[in-house]
Amino acid sequence: MAARHSRVLHRSLGRTPPRAIGGDGVWLIAEDGRRILDGSGGAAVSCLGHQHPRVIEAISRQASKLAYAHTAFFTSQPAEELADRLVGHEPGGLAYAYLVSGGSEAVEASIKLARQYFIETDQPRRQRFIARRQSYHGNTLGALSAGGNAWRREPYMPLLSPAFSHVTAAFPYHEKRDDETEADFVARLAAELEAEFQRLGPGTVAAFIAEPVVGATAGCVPPPEGYFHAVREICDRHGALLILDEVMCGMGRTGTLHAWEQEGVTPDIQAIAKGLGGGYQPIGAMLASGRIIDAIRDGSGAFQHGHTYLAHPMACAAALEVQRIIDDDHLLDQVKVRGTQLERRLTERFGNHRHVGDIRGRGLFWAIELVADRAGRTPFDPDLKLSQRIKATALESGLGCYPAGGTADGRSGDHVLLAPPYISTPDDIDMIVDRLGRAVDDALKSIGQ
Numbered sequence: 001m002a003a004r005h006s007r008v009l010h011r012s013l014g015r016t017p018p019r020a021i022g023g024d025g026v027w028l029i030a031e032d033g034r035r036i037l038d039g040s041g042g043a044a045v046s047c048l049g050h051q052h053p054r055v056i057e058a059i060s061r062q063a064s065k066l067a068y069a070h071t072a073f074f075t076s077q078p079a080e081e082l083a084d085r086l087v088g089h090e091p092g093g094l095a096y097a098y099l100v101s102g103g104s105e106a107v108e109a110s111i112k113l114a115r116q117y118f119i120e121t122d123q124p125r126r127q128r129f130i131a132r133r134q135s136y137h138g139n140t141l142g143a144l145s146a147g148g149n150a151w152r153r154e155p156y157m158p159l160l161s162p163a164f165s166h167v168t169a170a171f172p173y174h175e176k177r178d179d180e181t182e183a184d185f186v187a188r189l190a191a192e193l194e195a196e197f198q199r200l201g202p203g204t205v206a207a208f209i210a211e212p213v214v215g216a217t218a219g220c221v222p223p224p225e226g227y228f229h230a231v232r233e234i235c236d237r238h239g240a241l242l243i244l245d246e247v248m249c250g251m252g253r254t255g256t257l258h259a260w261e262q263e264g265v266t267p268d269i270q271a272i273a274k275g276l277g278g279g280y281q282p283i284g285a286m287l288a289s290g291r292i293i294d295a296i297r298d299g300s301g302a303f304q305h306g307h308t309y310l311a312h313p314m315a316c317a318a319a320l321e322v323q324r325i326i327d328d329d330h331l332l333d334q335v336k337v338r339g340t341q342l343e344r345r346l347t348e349r350f351g352n353h354r355h356v357g358d359i360r361g362r363g364l365f366w367a368i369e370l371v372a373d374r375a376g377r378t379p380f381d382p383d384l385k386l387s388q389r390i391k392a393t394a395l396e397s398g399l400g401c402y403p404a405g406g407t408a409d410g411r412s413g414d415h416v417l418l419a420p421p422y423i424s425t426p427d428d429i430d431m432i433v434d435r436l437g438r439a440v441d442d443a444l445k446s447i448g449q
């Protein structure tokens with residue numbers, strides 16, 4: 001008889017992951033009873049940890065009233081309240097929320113809205129998008145076209161849109177030259193972006209899209225000082241929009257509700273997800289400036305896009321409660337304080353580690369990058385699959401973290417991303433770093449280091 005295997009198409013066909021059967025604050029509980037400290041909230045999702053009673057209650061309250069009504073016919077109370085909460089005070093001029101079911105959908109909507117805006121304002125030649133290498137914007141084809149991660153793009157290359165081109169990542173550890181100051185580096189990146197506008201023809205560019213703090217593909221890379229100022233100036237000068245993808249780094253993860261608040265710039269369109277609903281329901285949103293929506297209102301009168309599950313009432317109810325809790329419990333202050341602790345502990349544990357080349361991040365969003373040789377910043381051979389080994393050794397030591405490969409150039413390089421829940425205690429942070437330290441050393445030992 002054939003061995004019984006899962007009918008779920010899991011990420012790996014070679015191995016069915018352990019079953020998660022429960023959650024309890026910062027802990028995930030596996031079927032065998034093991035408790036795993038969720039040091040990365042999955043992929044920077046579970047900002048309130050698991051099974052928060054207020055969110056569970058909000059979901060069940062909404063479920064008992066109305067689970068679903070199609071947005072072609074109805075709006076709902078939770079959708080209206082969530083949008084009011086997100087953009088009622090028009091942060092940075094963002095005045096409308098388009099509520100979708102995840103990050104990729106939020107990015108797709110952002111791209112399409114930018115395109116439609118230029119059609120409606122008589123600039124149909126604007127059909128090009130500039131993005132950055134080593135970025136991640138999602139896995140649907142539009143979002144993947146925007147993304148700059150070589151490994152993720154490669155198999156789908158023939159299907160990806162030629163409307164997207166990519167410039168150098170604002171990634172100091174790998175891209176800044178030793179003889180450059182930070183200001184020189186920013187000036188070089190700005191000159192490259194300007195040159196890309198000129199190459200394409202400035203009147204053909206619809207938008208520049210970037211993650212303010214790069215997440216999954218590069219590992220918590222904050223921008224160099226002044227970078228987004230320079231980007232904003234170039235976009236404005238050429239009449240292009242700035243789309244900021246805060247799917248991973250937004251909604252408080254870096255210590256401010258929006259990561260762009262720390263850059264002194266505002267986007268025209270923003271994508272959010274993950275921390276919006278904290279994993280309690282699948283939800284994302286595109287936030288759009290009033291200027292863009294007004295132009296469409298004065299034109300065709302409708303955003304030409306849509307999905308069946310737009311503004312899903314239960315998802316909106318969950319996200320609304322998550323955002324209320326973040327406010328009520330002053331969790332952004334917690335992110336800052338615990339973030340400082342996390343940085344300090346990571347520096348103590350890994351600052352002199354001979355295979356940790358860089359420790360970087362912001363708020364409760366930090367990564368360490370593993371290197372074979374610190375002086376040369378040389379990555380390990382990707383065939384060693386170091387990041388995957390760390391994932392396994394971490395799980396063995398009771399830690400959930402988010403390691404990934406391809407950090408340096410989409411193929412080689414390894415990092416481990418941490419994104420602890422905002423409710424983490426000082427002891428939780430200490431435990432995350434201790435367990436990560438053990439996991440990294442065990443994984444290195446397994447490759448003879």
Ligand SMILES: Cc1ncc(COP(=O)(O)O)c(C=O)c1O
Nearest residue numbers: 102103104136137138215247248
């Ligand atoms: C910056 C960024 N954009 C978009 C996405 C895609 O989001 P989702 O996986 O919810 O479709 C992600 C997911 O990791 C992300 O980190």
